[in-house]
Amino acid sequence: MTAPVVEAKAPGRAASTPPAPARRRSFAVHFAHYKWLYLLLLPGVAYFAVFRYGPMYGVSIAFKDYVPFLGVNGSPWVGLTNFTDFFANPDFPRLLGNTLILAFLNLGIAFPLTIVLALLLNEVRLSVLKRTVQTLVYIPHFLSWTIVASLSFLLFALDIGPLFQFVNGLFGTNVDILSDPNWFRPLIVLQEIWKNTGWGTIIFLAALATVDQDQYEAAIIDGAGRFRRVWHITLPGIRSTIIVMLILAIGQMLNTGFEQIYLMTNALNRSVADVFDTYVYFVGITQGAYSYSTAVGLFKSLVGIVLIFGTNWLSKRFNQSGLF
Amino acid sequence: MIRRKPTLAAAVVVSAALALTACGGEAPASDLSSVKIMAPFLEAQPPTPDGAVQKKLEELTGKDINISWAPNASYEDKMNITLASSDIPHVLVVQGKSPGFVKNAEAGAFWDLTDKLKDYPNLKTTFPEVQQNASVNGKVYGVFRARNPIRAAVMFRQDWLDKLGLKAPQTTEDLYKVAKAFTEQDPDGNGQNDTYGITIPKWGALGTNSPYDMIETWFGAGNRWTERDGKLVPSFETEEFLQADRFIKKMVDEKLINPDFATFDPTKWNEPFFNGKGGIIVDVDSRVSVLINLFKQANPSDFQNKVGFVGSLKGPDGELHAHPTDGYSGFLAIPKSSVKTEADLKNVLTFLDKLNSKEVAVLMNNGIEGVNFTVEEGLAATIKPETPEGKVVNTDIKSYAQLGTNVTGNNFYPVKQASEYEQKVFDDRVAVMANDLKSAVYNPAAAFVSPTYVAKGAQLDNIVADARIKYLAGQLDEQGLKDAIKLWNTSGGDKVKEEINKLWQDTKK
Numbered sequence: 001m002t003a004p005v006v007e008a009k010a011p012g013r014a015a016s017t018p019p020a021p022a023r024r025r026s027f028a029v030h031f032a033h034y035k036w037l038y039l040l041l042l043p044g045v046a047y048f049a050v051f052r053y054g055p056m057y058g059v060s061i062a063f064k065d066y067v068p069f070l071g072v073n074g075s076p077w078v079g080l081t082n083f084t085d086f087f088a089n090p091d092f093p094r095l096l097g098n099t100l101i102l103a104f105l106n107l108g109i110a111f112p113l114t115i116v117l118a119l120l121l122n123e124v125r126l127s128v129l130k131r132t133v134q135t136l137v138y139i140p141h142f143l144s145w146t147i148v149a150s151l152s153f154l155l156f157a158l159d160i161g162p163l164f165q166f167v168n169g170l171f172g173t174n175v176d177i178l179s180d181p182n183w184f185r186p187l188i189v190l191q192e193i194w195k196n197t198g199w200g201t202i203i204f205l206a207a208l209a210t211v212d213q214d215q216y217e218a219a220i221i222d223g224a225g226r227f228r229r230v231w232h233i234t235l236p237g238i239r240s241t242i243i244v245m246l247i248l249a250i251g252q253m254l255n256t257g258f259e260q261i262y263l264m265t266n267a268l269n270r271s272v273a274d275v276f277d278t279y280v281y282f283v284g285i286t287q288g289a290y291s292y293s294t295a296v297g298l299f300k301s302l303v304g305i306v307l308i309f310g311t312n313w314l315s316k317r318f319n320q321s322g323l324f
Numbered sequence: 325m326i327r328r329k330p331t332l333a334a335a336v337v338v339s340a341a342l343a344l345t346a347c348g349g350e351a352p353a354s355d356l357s358s359v360k361i362m363a364p365f366l367e368a369q370p371p372t373p374d375g376a377v378q379k380k381l382e383e384l385t386g387k388d389i390n391i392s393w394a395p396n397a398s399y400e401d402k403m404n405i406t407l408a409s410s411d412i413p414h415v416l417v418v419q420g421k422s423p424g425f426v427k428n429a430e431a432g433a434f435w436d437l438t439d440k441l442k443d444y445p446n447l448k449t450t451f452p453e454v455q456q457n458a459s460v461n462g463k464v465y466g467v468f469r470a471r472n473p474i475r476a477a478v479m480f481r482q483d484w485l486d487k488l489g490l491k492a493p494q495t496t497e498d499l500y501k502v503a504k505a506f507t508e509q510d511p512d513g514n515g516q517n518d519t520y521g522i523t524i525p526k527w528g529a530l531g532t533n534s535p536y537d538m539i540e541t542w543f544g545a546g547n548r549w550t551e552r553d554g555k556l557v558p559s560f561e562t563e564e565f566l567q568a569d570r571f572i573k574k575m576v577d578e579k580l581i582n583p584d585f586a587t588f589d590p591t592k593w594n595e596p597f598f599n600g601k602g603g604i605i606v607d608v609d610s611r612v613s614v615l616i617n618l619f620k621q622a623n624p625s626d627f628q629n630k631v632g633f634v635g636s637l638k639g640p641d642g643e644l645h646a647h648p649t650d651g652y653s654g655f656l657a658i659p660k661s662s663v664k665t666e667a668d669l670k671n672v673l674t675f676l677d678k679l680n681s682k683e684v685a686v687l688m689n690n691g692i693e694g695v696n697f698t699v700e701e702g703l704a705a706t707i708k709p710e711t712p713e714g715k716v717v718n719t720d721i722k723s724y725a726q727l728g729t730n731v732t733g734n735n736f737y738p739v740k741q742a743s744e745y746e747q748k749v750f751d752d753r754v755a756v757m758a759n760d761l762k763s764a765v766y767n768p769a770a771a772f773v774s775p776t777y778v779a780k781g782a783q784l785d786n787i788v789a790d791a792r793i794k795y796l797a798g799q800l801d802e803q804g805l806k807d808a809i810k811l812w813n814t815s816g817g818d819k820v821k822e823e824i825n826k827l828w829q830d831t832k833k
Contacts, residue, residue, distance in 0.1 A: 068428055069433030089783075179586045266526055266528075283782070
């Protein structure tokens with residue numbers, strides 16, 4: 001959807017090279033011509049202005065020593081103190097590391113698995129089986145993290161959980177998976193895969209449906225096997241979808257599910273479990289350090305923006321197609 | 325152009341509506357015929373405003389009462405969010421001197437009641453030292469909610485103890501012996517090695533009256549802060565703290581404590597005790613009746629002598645260092661942004677004074693006489709069988725009791741226990757706690773709030789709290805625990821100590 005818009009814009013930009021006055025007049029003409037479309041745009045702009053950009057003035061408390069009683073405007077400015085405090089804090093490298101590691105694990109393992117599952121489903125020709133499997137793999141998405149965490153606690157319960165016994169039997173160990181820091185990340189990724197892989201296939205399956213069937217026939221005539229067809233037709237066919245989804249996933253990447261991590265954290269695994277989101281909750285909401293936690297949240301957003309632009313730039317470099 | 329006008333108009337309407345909603349939250353000044361209160365509830369459901377208790381409460385105080393109940397578990401979050409909103413109640417239950425509260429208080433968000441409470445007969449406390457504990461460096465920002473200062477107890481399976489021919493523990497060494505026997509000598513007699521001594525749930529934070537805190541106090545580490553060589557130091561910097569944790573670690577290593585103590589769900593704390601897995605719980609004494617009730621529900625004819633208990637234990641030095649709480653559980657504060665003038669303040673204080681009168685205390689703690697209880701020999705006996713009205717009252721008072729301050733002592737009737745056995749246990753509890761009170765080790769820094777601690781105390785304490793659990797679990801050695809304590813100091817703890825000591829010196833002058 002996005003790619004055509006970008007292309008449609010390009011000729012317009014090329015056409016508007018004449019000097020400024022002409023361009024201004026042409027904009028007035030253009031506006032008069034499209035006034036209805038602009039009117040349609042208005043609610044969207046208003047929505048973003050009021051509900052998305054308006055509240056951003058609250059971000060200013062990251063640069064203040066906010067006391068609720070004094071209000072946002074009444075609280076004194078403190079410049080970058082909150083940021084320098086955070087960067088100097090021994091927690092900082094740990095939080096950044098934990099957040100990035102979890103984010104990349106999710107991205108590196110859970111994201112490709114979604115594509116793999118979509119490809120597998122796509123290869124199923126028996127439509128009853130395909131639909132049943134699809135419905136079944138969507139179900140975990142509708143369970144809340146609280147339920148997923150409770151299930152994990154039951155399954156991995158020390159000494160008695162069935163998966164506890166299975167995993168420890170497999171590795172010949174005897175560790176408490178729920179509190180062992182080494183097991184925290186695998187557990188989180190595992191939960192993420194279990195809960196969201198099925199749901200993530202929806203868009204890929206839609207994209208797969210648009211791949212030209214004639215090409216498959218041609219490939220079969222040329223003697224291509226299943227894997228060849230997947231590699232040379234299916235994957236290139238959904239490449240742009242993959243890239244768009246990847247950029248979107250990276251945009252969400254640092255939002256390492258607060259609920260999920262919060263529920264799985266305990267004193268023994270906190271060293272690897274603390275991420276920006278849980279930290280913001282801990283110092284901001286429970287301790288009332290609003291300014292400091294806003295600064296942390298703002299920093300997280302900055303990292304997120306850098307990641308999105310970085311990925312977009314990279315994908316443009318390699319594929320000439322990006323999100324924007 | 326013509327089309328633009330409606331949009332402009334719409335924009336005006338939208339912004340006007342936004343402005344209105346922004347103002348709508350503020351309480352109109354000096355209209356205090358109705359009092360807005362924010363309070364926590366611990367039951368599954370908060371009481372409804374049309375319940376009999378609320379009706380009676382409104383009748384007795386002569387005010388319309390509007391209580392917004394927030395679940396206890398997330399009360400602190402809700403309170404912080406409420407303070408940041410424009411909809412602030414007239415009376416706010418504050419659960420403790422959290423950084424959020426202190427910051428607001430020091431910015432002038434709450435009325436300073438230090439010199440005001442003495443003018444109200446029911447608010448003039450008979451426990452001035454507790455009021456001092458509840459103050460912020462001597463400034464009283466609320467009417468504290470009094471609690472029994474001594475609540476620490478060791479509960480154990482009396483039937484197991486009898487079977488193994490052991491005596492109730494009196495010292496921490498006894499505790500170890502009983503825990504070992506409960507683990508190794510098959511106290512349930514099923515021929516299997518399936519029991520352990522002490523159950524500890526996921527409960528790490530420092531200074532929250534956790535089992536760890538209690539045992540450390542018993543060893544003589546003090547209570548949060550302690551005086552050493554003329555200075556106040558945090559308990560965890562004492563040798564006794566290390567001794568206590570070595571003692572607990574020894575029990576963990578010998579599997580006398582549940583191995584999943586770092587993750588065990590606190591809401592299931594009673595289950596191993598009741599199901600005959602873990603025979604000891606170290607917690608507040610009110611759990612004794614909870615446990616007895618569990619056994620009673622399971623088997624009404626044979627529940628006696630299942631639960632035994634003692635109070636605080638003697639440490640290795642042979643002395644009793646009883647572990648007290650600060651004697652209060654938060655306080656009722658009055659925000660300035662909703663109660664704007666001195667006249668309004670008097671109005672609200674008069675209301676709080678009535679709230680602590682004998683009549684209201686009885687209503688909020690016992691209920692309505694003749695509906696859910698009758699008075700027998702100065703005790704409140706619950707009416708059995710419970711009528712539907714009585715049931716509602718019985719449930720509701722558990723929440724309304726949260727509004728009780730009892731700063732002049734308990735003005736309501738002690739509850740008559742359901743059976744002679746339970747009455748005896750209850751009386752025993754009162755006696756044991758009264759005895760421990762004589763040896764209570766109070767937190768000498770309870771009243772002091774250091775600015776550095778407000779800014780990052782919780783993160784600091786987390787360093788030591790997590791290290792303590794890691795040490796007990798074997799993830800850290802003793803040097804690692806000591807390093808964490810050093811890190812506490814270098815990350816800002818040094819400054820906290822300096823500030824606390826300065827405040828302490830100032831009060832001595």
